[in-house]
Amino acid sequence: MKPTRPLSPSSALPSLSPVGAVSEAQRKANLKLGLILAGMAVAIGVGFVLKVIFVGL
Amino acid sequence: MSAVLDHPGHHTDDHDHGHPHGWRRWLFATNHKDIGTMYLLFSFAMFIAGGIMALVIRAELFQPGLQFVNPELFNQLTTMHGLIMVFGAIMPAFVGFANWMIPLQIGAADMAFARMNNLSFWLLVPAAAMLLSSFLLPGGAPATGWTLYAPLTLQMGPSMDAGIFAMHIMGASSIMGSINIIVTVLNMRAPGMTLMKMPLFSWTWLITAFLLIAVMPVLAGAITMTLTDRHFGTSFFNPAGGGDPVMYQHIFWFFGHPEVYIMILPAFGIVSAIIPAFARKRLFGYTSMVYATSSIAVLSFIVWAHHMFTSGMPVTGQLFFMYATMLIAVPTGVKIFNWIATMWKGSMTFETPMLFAIGFIFVFTMGGFTGLILAMAPIDIQLHDTYYVVAHFHYVLVAGSLYAMFAGYYYWSPKWTGVMYSETRGKIHFWGSLIFFNVTFFPMHFLGLAGMPRRYADYPMQFTDFNAIASVGAFGFGLMQVYFFAFVVWPAMRGQGAPAPQKPWEAAEGLEWEVPSPAPWHTFETPPKLDVTATRVIG
Numbered sequence: 184m185k186p187t188r189p190l191s192p193s194s195a196l197p198s199l200s201p202v203g204a205v206s207e208a209q210r211k212a213n214l215k216l217g218l219i220l221a222g223m224a225v226a227i228g229v230g231f232v233l234k235v236i237f238v239g240l
Numbered sequence: 241m242s243a244v245l246d247h248p249g250h251h252t253d254d255h256d257h258g259h260p261h262g263w264r265r266w267l268f269a270t271n272h273k274d275i276g277t278m279y280l281l282f283s284f285a286m287f288i289a290g291g292i293m294a295l296v297i298r299a300e301l302f303q304p305g306l307q308f309v310n311p312e313l314f315n316q317l318t319t320m321h322g323l324i325m326v327f328g329a330i331m332p333a334f335v336g337f338a339n340w341m342i343p344l345q346i347g348a349a350d351m352a353f354a355r356m357n358n359l360s361f362w363l364l365v366p367a368a369a370m371l372l373s374s375f376l377l378p379g380g381a382p383a384t385g386w387t388l389y390a391p392l393t394l395q396m397g398p399s400m401d402a403g404i405f406a407m408h409i410m411g412a413s414s415i416m417g418s419i420n421i422i423v424t425v426l427n428m429r430a431p432g433m434t435l436m437k438m439p440l441f442s443w444t445w446l447i448t449a450f451l452l453i454a455v456m457p458v459l460a461g462a463i464t465m466t467l468t469d470r471h472f473g474t475s476f477f478n479p480a481g482g483g484d485p486v487m488y489q490h491i492f493w494f495f496g497h498p499e500v501y502i503m504i505l506p507a508f509g510i511v512s513a514i515i516p517a518f519a520r521k522r523l524f525g526y527t528s529m530v531y532a533t534s535s536i537a538v539l540s541f542i543v544w545a546h547h548m549f550t551s552g553m554p555v556t557g558q559l560f561f562m563y564a565t566m567l568i569a570v571p572t573g574v575k576i577f578n579w580i581a582t583m584w585k586g587s588m589t590f591e592t593p594m595l596f597a598i599g600f601i602f603v604f605t606m607g608g609f610t611g612l613i614l615a616m617a618p619i620d621i622q623l624h625d626t627y628y629v630v631a632h633f634h635y636v637l638v639a640g641s642l643y644a645m646f647a648g649y650y651y652w653s654p655k656w657t658g659v660m661y662s663e664t665r666g667k668i669h670f671w672g673s674l675i676f677f678n679v680t681f682f683p684m685h686f687l688g689l690a691g692m693p694r695r696y697a698d699y700p701m702q703f704t705d706f707n708a709i710a711s712v713g714a715f716g717f718g719l720m721q722v723y724f725f726a727f728v729v730w731p732a733m734r735g736q737g738a739p740a741p742q743k744p745w746e747a748a749e750g751l752e753w754e755v756p757s758p759a760p761w762h763t764f765e766t767p768p769k770l771d772v773t774a775t776r777v778i779g
Contacts, residue, residue, distance in 0.1 A: 205349065213352040213423050220419045220453060228457025232465065235476065235491070 259761065267362075270354035272339045273759060275361050277656070279336030282361070284725065286328030286368060291718050293321040298680075298714040301707050304699055314697035315383035316375065322386025323403070326503070327410045328368050330641050334506040335360075335417050337648055338445045340656060342421060344752040344759060345439045347430025347768045347777075352423035353416075360416040367409035374399035374406075385695060387496065390477030390488040393466050400470065404463045411456045418449035418456075425449075430751070430767045430774075436527065437774035439750050443530055444509030447537045451498045451505075454541075459495040462488060486551050493544035501540045503637060505533055507604075507644030508575055511597045513750070514651050515579050518594035519586030520747040525578040532571035532578075539568050549617045550624045558617040565615035572608060576601060591745075592666030596647035599674050600640065607635025610685070625695075628688025634681045646673070646724075651748075654740030657732040658758030665727045672720035679713030749775040 205213075260268050269275050297317050300308050309317065339357065343350055351357045374381040379397025382388070388407075393400055425446045429438065465476040466488070475481025477488040508529075516523045523529065545553060545561045553561075579601055588594070610632040614620050623629060646669070654660050683706035692703045699707065731737060740757040751770075754777040755763045769779035 209427065213427050216423045216427060217353060217419050220422055221415075224415050224419075224453050224457050227454060228461050231458050231491075232461040235461075235465070235487070239487075 269358055269361075270350070271761065272343050272351045272354070272357065273656075273761070275351075275357050276336045276339030276341075278361050279332050279339055282364060282368075283329050283331075283333035283336060284729075286324050286332070287721070288725075289372065290321050290324035290329055291721065293317045293324070295714060295718050297321065298711040300697055301699070302711040303708065304701055304704055306698060309697065311697040312380065312383060315385075315695060316381040318695050319383050319385055320371070320375070320381050323371060323382075323407075324368075325637075326386060326499070327407065328364075328371070330503045330637065330645075331414060332364060333645050334445075334448075334503070334641075335414075337441075337506065337510070337645070337652075338417075338421055341652065341752060342424055342442050342445060343428070344655075344755065344763060345442050345750055346425060346428065346433050347751050347764045347770065348424060348428035349762065349764050351420050352428055353420050356416050357420055360413045360420065363409050363413040363416075367406040367413070370402050370409075371406040374402040377402060387489075387492055388463065388466065389492070390466060390469070390483075390485040391479060394469055394478055401467065404467050407463055408460060411460045414452050415456050418452040421445055421449040422453075430764065430770055432770035432772075433751075433774045436530070439509075440512035440523070440526070440529055440533075441506065441509035444505045444512075444533050447533050448502050448505045451502050451537050451540065455495040455498045455502075458491060459499075462491040462495065486548075489548050489551055490545065493547045494541075496547065497544040498537075498540040500633075500636070501536055503641050504604075505536065507600070507641045508533060510644045510648040510651070511579065511600055512575075513748075514593045514597040514647050515582050517651070517745045517748040518591060518597070519583045519588050521582055521586045522749075523578065524581035524584075525574070528574055529578055532574040535571040536568060539564065539571070543568065546615055546617075546620070549620045562615055562617045566612060569608070569612055576605060576608075591650070592661070592663060592670055593647045593651035593745075595667065595670045596643050596650065599670065600643040600647060603635055603639030603643065603674070603677070607632055607640060610635065623688055625693055626688035627684040627692045627694055630694050631681050631684035631688060634684075638681070639677060643673075646670075649729075651745070652752070653732055654744045655752055655755075655757050655759055657735070657737075658740050659732055659735055659737035660740050660744060661728050661732055661737060665723075669720055669724045669728060672723070673717060676713045676716035676720060680710050680717055681713075683707075683709050683713075749773075751775065751777065 259265075265274065266278060269278065296309060297314065300306070300314060339351065342348075377397065377399040379399060382393075382396055382400050382403040384392040384396060384400075388403070425438070425442055429435075435443075465474065468474040469476055469478050469483065475483035477483045477485050479485060512523055512529060543561055543565045545557065546565045549558055549561075579597075583598075590598075610628070614623060614629065614632055650661060650666055687703055687706050687710075690703065692699055742756050743753040744757070745753075751764075751768070751774075752759075754768070768777040770776065771778050
C-alpha cells in the first residue's frame with residue numbers, strides 16, 4: 184500500500200526490541216500511566232515553587 | 241526451561257530485525273540490556289572520576305599544612321566529589337541494575353518506554369561532561385558543598401550556572417527513568433507475577449521510583465529559584481533582598497533526605513535477593529520486607545530537618561525531627577532482622593556475592609547506628625559538620641550502596657556476560673575493600689568526636705595520626721577498585737572465564753535464572769507462563 188505521508192523520523196529508528204511483544208492496548212496503557220506520572224512530577228515541581236512564592240515554606 | 245529456550249524458532253525473524261551494530265547499537269540503543277550496560281559503565285567511569293577527587297582530598301589531608309591544593313580548589317573538590325558520586329555514580333549505577341534486571345525479573349520483554357530509556361541515559365553524558373568541565377570555567381568549579389547552599393551559590397562564578405544546568409538535566413533523566421520503571425513494573429509483569437510475588441529488587445526499585453518522582457522536581461524547583469536569584473533579580477534565598485537562606489536548606493533537605501533512601505533502597509533489594517540464594521532458604525518475612533521498605537520511604541519525607549539542628553528551630557521542631565528520625569530505625573531493624581533470620585540455620589556458603597552482602601549488613605548497620613546517634617539533637621549540635629558525619633554517611637553510602645552494587649555485580653554478572661568471575665579475585669576484592677574501607681573511615685569517627693570540622697584543607701597537629709591512617713586507607717581502597725575493574729570486570733567484558741551455566745547459584749530463585757547465560761538479546765518476547773510461586777517458567 185502506498186504511504187499517504189512521508190515516513191516519520193521515529194519510523195527510521197531501529198525497531199523496539201521485541202517486535203510484536205507489546206500490543207497496541209498495552210502501549211496505550213503504558214502511555215496513559217506514563218503521562219499521569221509525568222503530570223505528577225510537573226505538578227509537584229511547579230506546585231512547590233508556587234507555594235514558596237505565594238505562601239512561604 | 242526458559243521461554244526463550246522453549247520456543248527457539250519463535251519470532252526468529254525478529255531477532256535481528258533492525259538490530260544495529262557497531263556504535264549505532266549503543267547510540268540508538270533501545271534494548272534494556274544494552275542500556276543497562278551503558279548505565280553501569282558510565283557510573284563506573286564517574287565513580288573513578290569522583291574517586292580521583294577523593295584521593296586528591298585525602299592526599300592533601302595526609303598531613304597538616306597545604307601540600308597539593310589551595311583551599312579554594314579543595315572546596316571545589318569536596319563539592320564535585322559529592323555531586324559526581326551521588327548523581328553520576330550511585331544513582332545511575334542502580335538505574336543500570338534496574339534496566340538489566342527488572343524486565344528479566346518480572347518476565348517483561350523490555351522497559352515500557354524503550355526510546356525514552358535511551359534518552360534518559362544519553363542525557364546523563366552531556367550533563368556529566370558539563371559538571372566536570374566546570375573546573376575549567378573562570379573561578380573554578382562550584383565550591384558550595386554538594387548541598388548547594390545559599391547564599392554561597394549566589395556568590396559563585398559562572399560554573400554555578402553550569403552546575404545547575406547539569407543538575408537539571410540529570411534530574412530530568414532520573415524522572416524519565418523513574419516513570420519508565422514504574423510503568424514497566426505496574427503494567428508489564430508476566431501473568432501470575434502479582435505484586436506480592438515480585439522479587440524484592442523490583443519492589444524496592446518501584447518504591448524508589450516513586451520517591452524520585454516526588455522529590456526530584458523539588459530539587460529542580462530549588463535550583464531554578466537559585467538561578468533566578470543569580471540572574472533575574474529575585475530574592476528567594478538572598479538575604480540582601482529579604483530572602484531566606486534557611487528556606488533553601490529546608491527545601492534542599494526535603495529532597496535530600498529521601499535522596500539518601502533513593503540511594504539505599506535498591507541496595508536492600510539486591511541484598512534481599514542474594515542472602516536467600518546463599519543461605520539456601522526462602523527469604524524470611526517477605527511481606528514485612530515490602531512494608532518496611534514502604535515505611536522507610538514514607539518516613540523519609542518527615543525527617544529532613546535533622547540535617548539542620550544547628551540552623552535554628554524551635555525545641556518542639558527539634559524533638560519532632562529527632563523522634564521521627566529514630567522511628568526509621570524500626571523498619572530498618574525489621575530488614576536487618578529478616579536478613580539474619582534468613583541466614584539462621586541456613587546451609588550457607590560464602591561466595592563473593594554473599595561476602596559482600598554480609599559485609600553490607602555489618603558495615604551498613606554501623607552506619608545506621610551512628611545515624612541514630614546523630615539523630616539526637618543535643619549530640620548532633622556537637623557533631624554537626626564534623627568528620628563524625630563524614631564517617632557516618634560513608635558507612636551508609638560506600639559500605640551500604642556500593643557494597644550492595646558489588647554484591648549485585650558478582651551475583652548477576654554471569655547472567656550478563658556469560659562467564660563466571662574468578663572467585664579468588666572476587667574474594668581479594670572483597671577483603672581488600674572491607675579492610676581499606678574501615679581503615680579509611682573508622683578513624684574519622686574519632687576525628688569528628690575530637691572536633692575536626694569537615695570541608696577544610698588544613699587542620700591542627702592533634703588530628704595528624706588519624707588523618708594519615710585514613711589517607712593510607714583511601715589509597716588502598718582506590719587501588720582495590722582499579723583491581724576490580726582490571727581483573728574482574730575487564731576479563732568478563734572480554735568473555736574470559738569459565739562459561740556460566742543458566743543458573744550458577746543452585747538456590748537462586750527468580751525468572752532471571754530461567755533464561756540462558758548470557759541473557760539473549762530478546763527475552764520473554766511472549767509472556768511466560770509461570771508456576772504458582774512466579775519464580776519458574778512452566779510454559
